[in-house]
Amino acid sequence: MHACLKLEEILREIFSQADYKSLTIFARTCRLFYEPALNAIYSDLLSIEPLIKRLPEDLWSASSGGLVIRRPLRIQDWEAFAGYSRRVRSLRLRWFASDVQLYRAISSPPDSSFLLPNLRAFTWHCLSNRSAGLDTMIAFMRLLLNHNLAEAQLTVSEYALTAFSDLGCTSLRKLVIQSPNAPISANVTEEVICSHSALKSLACGEITVRALHHLSQFPSLSRLTIGLGDDVPSALTFARSPFRKLRYLTINSKSIDPCLSMLKATNWNIRCFHHRMDVAYDPAGRGVLLELLPLQLSHESLKCISLFSDATPRLDDDPITNPLLLNPLFRFKHLRILELSGSIIPALDNTGLLKLAEAWPQLQVLIFQQKAGRYHVPRMDLTGLVLFLEHCPDLYQLTLSVNAIIDTKAPPVPPVSTGSTNNTRITSIDFCNSPISKAAEVAAFLSAITPNLQKTSSWTGAVMPDSGGTVQEYRRRWDSVAEMVPVFAAVRKQEREACIMRTQAKRHVGRK
Incomplete structure (x- = not known):
């Protein structure tokens, strides 16, 4: 060996x-x-059952409702259990009333070290409120969750979150709190937050202003995802040196004002900024946010900006905004990821796209995706993609609407494949709401600038074209493009190789 x-x-x-x-x-x-x-x-278990099944068969039996414990565990059973439980690093538990007897049976170990002493990550799914037997599960968790637990991901009800807060897992470094059925009270979330000051990463729903002040002084906090309510004061202030270690900030709010208040409260030395606005349709507020970002965020450290608006505009609202609103962002010279999606999108033409590329030559991801509102024919065409890829050689993800309607009298000529226009990193493009007429001509063009393109997607949102084609037709044509690009790219490669061989043969003959 x-x-x-x-x-x-x-x-x-x-x-x-x-x-x-x-x-x-x-x-x-x-x-x-x-x-x-x-x-x-x-190391990673979806339940506690695999550990029980390693015990003698006279101790347990399987039924349609799960495992049934037949007798109390003896010391030799606990020793066998510990031989496997010490290997567990991650555990996921879901609340089922049928498991109460199982938790009760293993809640009396000879010593707490018999119950997963090396557990580091815990996932709990419990949307129940005061169900019969839930207290038994929580009592088991009190024994299980030791002082070495580093990560917890909770999909829970408000009652379950309160119970978890009482367990005293003060060693947590990463905490995720989700509640898909009903929002958790900000006051309950505050109680959890205030008892975990060692956190490095937190993701949760809406929090109170008081909790926000507590978070600002957490010494190790580097990632933060929170919801802000409309009760955030416009003149929000923090204590000295807030969020010293914070590098990734995500703010979810119903309107733009809470986000603006938080950004104005201090200067931010972060790498990534995300904002999601769920209710208010506010293009003017988006413009104010774009002007504020370079005033409050570090120009040197910021690498990622993601802005999403989920609100549905009214029929008379125009989701397309002035592309000049992006100009303040040009101060972030090291930007690598830019995402603007939802119902507020800038109207870019080829010139505007070129300005973006010249301002952010290190760009790796660009996402401009309209998901709601009235349809507008894209102002960018395939030629604009050539200019963009020429200035952003590191780009590997692209989501963009382009006008791929081919003018039969003056079809676009595929560029000569060079190192500056030939992007081999892109394998998939989301063309969003892009109209397309002739799939073969488009595929021939794209094969010259994205030869490794293998997949395209389009028309996946609620935006519908006004005329000139149907969603089904456009999707079918873009699917055909993805099938033809590798073929055209292979032919181009063969042509280049054949040309090189002919040139070399002529030089060899000339020497003779």
């Missing part, structure tokens, strides 16, 4: 890529593989 396979770090990496069947084979292959393979098998 090679000496490298005797290193635990290498075996751990190998086994982390293997499936369950392969791991069981590894565990039976040799003694050297036994422990690392078992560690990989039990």
Whole structure:
């Protein structure tokens, strides 16, 4: 056996890529593989049942409602349980009333070290409110969640979140709180936040202003996703040196004002800024936000801007805004990701797209996607893509509407493939609400600038074209483009290789 396979770090990496069947084979292959393979098998569990099934068969039985414990666990049962539970690093639990008896049976270990002593990540799904037996599960979790727990992801009801807060997991570094059925009171969320000052990452719903002040002084907080209500004061202020370590900020709000208040409260040295506005349709407010960003955010450190508006405009509202509103963002010279999606989108033509490319030559991701409102024929065409890719060689993700209606009298000529126009990183493009007439001509053009394009998507939102074609026709044509681009690209490659061979042959003949 090679000496490298005797290193635990290498075996751990190998086994982390293997499936369950392969791991069981590894565990039976040799003694050297036994422990690392078992560690990989039990490192991430979807429930507690796999540990119970390692116990003697006279202790448990399977039924349609789950496992049934037949007798109390003896010391030898607990020792066998601990032999596997110590390997668990991540556990996911869902609340089922049928599991109450199972939790009750394993809630009396000889010592707390018998229950997953190395657990680091915990996921809990519980949307119940005071169900019979839920207290039994929470009592089990109190034993389970030790002081070494680092991550918790909670999809819970308000009652369940309150119960989790009382467990005292003060060691948490990452916390995610979700409540899909009903919003959790900001006051309840505040209680949870204030008891976890060691957090490095937090994602939750709406919080109080008081909780926001607490977060501003968390010494290690680097990632923050929060919801802000309309009660945020316009003259919001923080204590000295707020959010010192924060690098990733996401704000969700119903209107633009809470976001503006928070940004004005201090200067932000962050890498990524995201804002989602769910209710208010406010193009003017979006313009104010774009002007404020370069005043409050570091020009050197900011790499990503993502702005999303989910509000549906009225029939008389125009979702297309003046592209000049983007000009303040040109001060962020190191921008790599820009996303503007939803119901407020700037109307860019080829010239405007070129200005974006010249301002952000390091751009890697560009997303301009209208998802609601009246349809407007895109002002950009295929020629604009050539200019854009020429100035942004690192681009690998593109979501953009272009006008791909081909003028039969003056069809676009595919550019000569050069290093500056040939982007090999892009394999998929979302063409959003792009009209298209002749799929073959478009595919021939794209094969010269994106030869590795394999997939296209289009017309996935609620925006419908006014005339000139149907959504189904446009989708079918874009699907055909994705099928033809690799063929055209292969032909171009063969032509280049044949040309090179002919040139070399002529030089060889000339030397003779």
